[in-house]
Amino acid sequence: MLFLSFGGPDGPDDVMPFLENVTRGRGVPRDRLEAVAKHYQHFGGVSPINRLNLDMIDALRAGLAARGRDLPVWFGNRNWNPMAEDTLADMYRAGHRRVLVFPTSAWGGYSGCRQYHEDIDRALRSLARLEPTSTASDSGVVLRKLPQYWAEPAFLDAGADAVRRAAASLPDATTRPRLVFTAHSVPMSADRSSGPPDDSGLYSRQVLASATAVAERLGYDEFDQVWQSRSGPPQVPWLEPDICDHLEDLAAQGVTQVIVYPIGFISDHLEVIWDLDNEAAELAAELGMGYARADTVGTDPRFVDMIIDMVDRYADGGGDTDAFGCGDNGSLCRPECCAPPARPARSGRPTAP
Structure with missing residues (x-):
C-alpha cells in the first residue's frame, strides 16, 4: 500500500523549496511565496502534515496487523520528501509489483483526485528511467488508486x-x-x-x-x-x-x-x-x-477502519474499479474527467488539497 499525500516542509530551510515545488510552472511571484512562507515560519517552518500522516500510517499498520493482513504501508508525497517517485523505486526494489494507493483527499476535482493519478503516472515514468524493465506492461507493476470516499x-x-x-x-x-x-x-x-x-x-x-x-x-x-x-x-x-x-x-x-x-x-x-x-x-x-x-477525522478508529475496509475490498483484485476516482497506473476513472484548470500567468497563494 502507498499512502500518497501532498507533503510539507520539515524545517525552516525546507519552506521555500517546498513552496517552489508546489507552484512550479504557475508563475507565482517571489514576494507572494515569501508571504506564504511566513505562515509556515509562524510554526517553526514545520508543517504538521507529515507527522499527522505518519500517525495515520502507524494506525493503519496496527489495524492491518490486527486483521491478520500482511500488507506493508509505504509513505510518498507529491511535493516534499519522501517523494512518491523515490518511494515507488524503493517499493519496486523490495519486490512489490501490485500496489494500492490511498490518497489523502476524499473528493473529486483536479487537485482532489486527478492530480493523484498524475502523481502515480509521474512515479511510474521515473521508475521506468531508473529500472529499464519496470514498465507496467513488462513487469506487471500495477498501482491502483483507491476511489473517492466522501460518502463512506x-x-x-x-x-x-x-x-x-x-x-x-x-x-x-x-x-x-x-x-x-x-x-x-x-x-x-x-x-x-x-x-x-x-x-x-x-x-x-x-x-x-x-x-x-x-x-x-x-x-x-x-x-x-x-x-x-x-x-x-x-x-x-x-x-x-x-x-x-x-x-x-x-x-x-x-x-x-x-x-x-x-x-x-x-x-x-x-x-x-x-x-x-x-x-x-x-x-x-x-x-x-x-x-x-471540530477535529478532522485523522486517526479516528472508524476512519482508519474505513481505509482498511477499502483495502480489503481491493487488495485481492476485487472492488468496484468503475467507482469515481479508481484507476490503474495513472488512468482516469472517466474520459476527460476533472480537467486541469487553466491557470493565470501570475497567481496568488498556492493551494493544497
Missing part, C-alpha cells in the same frame, strides 16, 4: 462525533450553535470542470452532500457550507463565501456561537490550523462570538 458512512460518522466534541467545548450550553462546514475553495471554473464533461461541478456537490449527511446525523435541518484558503488574483471568481466573511455575516445576524467543521480535510495540516485556528478564531473573538473548531 465511517467518514461521515467520525465527522459527526468530531462536531459533538466541539459543541461540548462551547461556553453556552443553552444556545444552539450555528453549524458551519468548510472545505478548500477552488476557482469556479475548476469546480465546473470537476467530474466528467457531462457531470460538471462534482467537487462542490460532493462537499455539500457530505455536509448534509453529517448534519442529518446531528439533527441539524439547517447548516452553512462555506470555503477557505482561497488564492489567486481577486478578479478570478472562486467558490464563496469565505469563512471569515461568513463569520462577520453571522455576527451581524446576531449569531453568538458557531461550530466550524473542516469537512474538506482529513487532517489538521497548515491550512486548517492557520485559516481556522488563527485567522477565523481571532476574528470570532473580536466579534464576541463563541467559536469551536
Whole structure:
C-alpha cells in the first residue's frame, strides 16, 4: 500500500523549496511565496502534515496487523520528501509489483483526485528511467488508486462525533450553535470542470452532500457550507463565501456561537490550523462570538477502519474499479474527467488539497 499525500516542509530551510515545488510552472511571484512562507515560519517552518500522516500510517499498520493482513504501508508525497517517485523505486526494489494507493483527499476535482493519478503516472515514468524493465506492461507493476470516499458512512460518522466534541467545548450550553462546514475553495471554473464533461461541478456537490449527511446525523435541518484558503488574483471568481466573511455575516445576524467543521480535510495540516485556528478564531473573538473548531477525522478508529475496509475490498483484485476516482497506473476513472484548470500567468497563494 502507498499512502500518497501532498507533503510539507520539515524545517525552516525546507519552506521555500517546498513552496517552489508546489507552484512550479504557475508563475507565482517571489514576494507572494515569501508571504506564504511566513505562515509556515509562524510554526517553526514545520508543517504538521507529515507527522499527522505518519500517525495515520502507524494506525493503519496496527489495524492491518490486527486483521491478520500482511500488507506493508509505504509513505510518498507529491511535493516534499519522501517523494512518491523515490518511494515507488524503493517499493519496486523490495519486490512489490501490485500496489494500492490511498490518497489523502476524499473528493473529486483536479487537485482532489486527478492530480493523484498524475502523481502515480509521474512515479511510474521515473521508475521506468531508473529500472529499464519496470514498465507496467513488462513487469506487471500495477498501482491502483483507491476511489473517492466522501460518502463512506465511517467518514461521515467520525465527522459527526468530531462536531459533538466541539459543541461540548462551547461556553453556552443553552444556545444552539450555528453549524458551519468548510472545505478548500477552488476557482469556479475548476469546480465546473470537476467530474466528467457531462457531470460538471462534482467537487462542490460532493462537499455539500457530505455536509448534509453529517448534519442529518446531528439533527441539524439547517447548516452553512462555506470555503477557505482561497488564492489567486481577486478578479478570478472562486467558490464563496469565505469563512471569515461568513463569520462577520453571522455576527451581524446576531449569531453568538458557531461550530466550524473542516469537512474538506482529513487532517489538521497548515491550512486548517492557520485559516481556522488563527485567522477565523481571532476574528470570532473580536466579534464576541463563541467559536469551536471540530477535529478532522485523522486517526479516528472508524476512519482508519474505513481505509482498511477499502483495502480489503481491493487488495485481492476485487472492488468496484468503475467507482469515481479508481484507476490503474495513472488512468482516469472517466474520459476527460476533472480537467486541469487553466491557470493565470501570475497567481496568488498556492493551494493544497
